[in-house]
Amino acid sequence: MSLKSTLLVGAAVAVLAAGPAVAQSAAPSQAQIDALAAQIQALQGQLTSLKDSVAKESAANKKALEAMPKVTADGGRIRVQTADKAFDAAIRARLHMDYGFGNGGKNFTADGTDGFGIRRAFLGVAGKVYTDWTYEVTANFAGNRGGGAQIQAANIGYTGIKDWTIVAGVMQPKFTLDDSTSSNDIAFMERAPIGNIVVGIGGSDSRTAIGMTNKGTSHFVAAYVTGNSTNTTGSFDDQVNLLGRAAYAFWQANEGSAGIGVSGVLQTTPQATARPVAAGTATTSIGFGDRPGLRIGGTDTSYRLTNVTVNQIDSAYAYGADLGVNYKSFWAAAEYYNFGAEYADRTASGAVQTLADPEFSGYYVSAGYILTGERRNYNIGEWSGVKPSWPVGQNGMGAWEIAARYSQVDLIDRAAGISTGTAGKETNWTLGLNWYVNPAIRIMLNHVISKTERANGQEVELDLTAMRMQFQF
Secondary structure (H helix, E strand, C coil): CCHHHHHHHHHHHHHHHHHHHHHHHCCCCHHHHHHHHHHHHHHHHHHHHHHHHHHHHHHHHHHHHHHCCEEECHHHCCEEECCCCCCEEEEEEEEEEEEEEECCCCCCCCCCCCEEEEEEEEEEEEEEECCCEEEEEEEECCCCCCCCCEEEEEEEEECCCCCEEEEEEEECCCCCHHHHCCCCCCCCCCCCHHHHHHHHHHCCCCEEEEEEEEECCCEEEEEEEEEEECCCCCCCCCCEEEEEEEEEEEEEECCEEEEEEEEEEEEEECCEEECCCCCCCCEEEEEEEECCCCCCCCCCCCCCCEEEEEECEEEEEEEEEEEEEEECCEEEEEEEEEEEEEECCECCCCCECCCCCCEEEEEEEEEEEECCCCCCCECCCCECCCCCCCCECCCECCEEEEEEEEEEEECCEHHHCECCCCCEEEEEEEEEEEEEEECCEEEEEEEEEEEEEECCCCEEEEEEEEEEEEEEC
8 A cells, every 4th residue: 555545544544533522522513524424435436546556556467477488497407488388498418427347257358448437418408489399409518538529419390280290400319119218217327239239220319310200199100311420520421221110008007008119220321431433332331239238438448349340231221129018116128129231232342242141130128126116117119217206305215226137139140251350149137226316316336247259159258337427407
């Protein structure tokens, strides 16, 4: 109430209070009564006008506040969104810091690297504009212990058609069950070797691509045309790859869910390692191989036990299937893939190629259990992360998860001439313990028992142990 209104009300009260005293001294005249009634009526009018003014001002302030952009920080992620939700922007960050060491093993004679590594250091922004258009720009500053940076994602998408998304730019295509799951949410520090091998043919993160996805209540489909990764160097033409993935959830209930999926990739134009000097003389090759479930130290290549390179190829491919199921706090997953390449008609020397086209295979089976009762849900072709019900510092101990994985990759094909050097069959047992301190912080402990059978009969064994401190928002 304003000072003027307060004085008017005070005057009215004073007049009314003085009424009895006036009555005692002398009876008021009719003129005095009429004047007092007029003053009271005037005060009532001013009070009514004041109430209307305050109500209008309050409504205007409320409307102005509702029209202002909203700033939130749920889970630590800073997000700005307009009132009509047509525009928004969110800052995203991801930091994975590892430390690990090798315990040596049978016939392992290399000086393996031990020490720290910055596995991922993402910082970027993502959101939407004009309701139906999305964008993402993210850089990865990890490099070799943070010594370099590259574009992790830089893409634009359109979501104006119900259940569909069309996207173009630099991205991580949805391909395989393991790779479709965020690195913040995977149960182990690294994805299984077979998954990394087939994804590397034409998928993986930092990949230039254009594609589309469709997701319903029980299905997911995706198709992409991809090129090189952003860290590819050289003055030669880009590779061209066709990727596809489909998944179907055949069981969905309060207790859990389960689904199957298929993925396939065809590298129609392999990467040339040198620009051809004449038509038909391009030098093409592809490498198959991965570390045994962990990446340790700055270079993290010394533990690559099984690896082959196929030269002078016309194409490369991979195809396979996956299965995922969760029931309350238990979950399990498996994937199987065939992959390989087709030789060019002639070798690098120009001779007619007589070897069979190389083909390989691999798979993994994994399972886990959340000891504190939370869930890792199967979400139609990918896994969601574990969110602790009682974070540390909020009367809780976080969430605790145990997990185990058995994986195998066979990189021997004698008919194709792949049976020397580091060609072999690699099997890995990975044991994991995850502590979800809160939704933003996770601490991981992995131990890998690796065994490789070389094509010449030699066995190479190795034990690896590593830890990770993970931060995300």
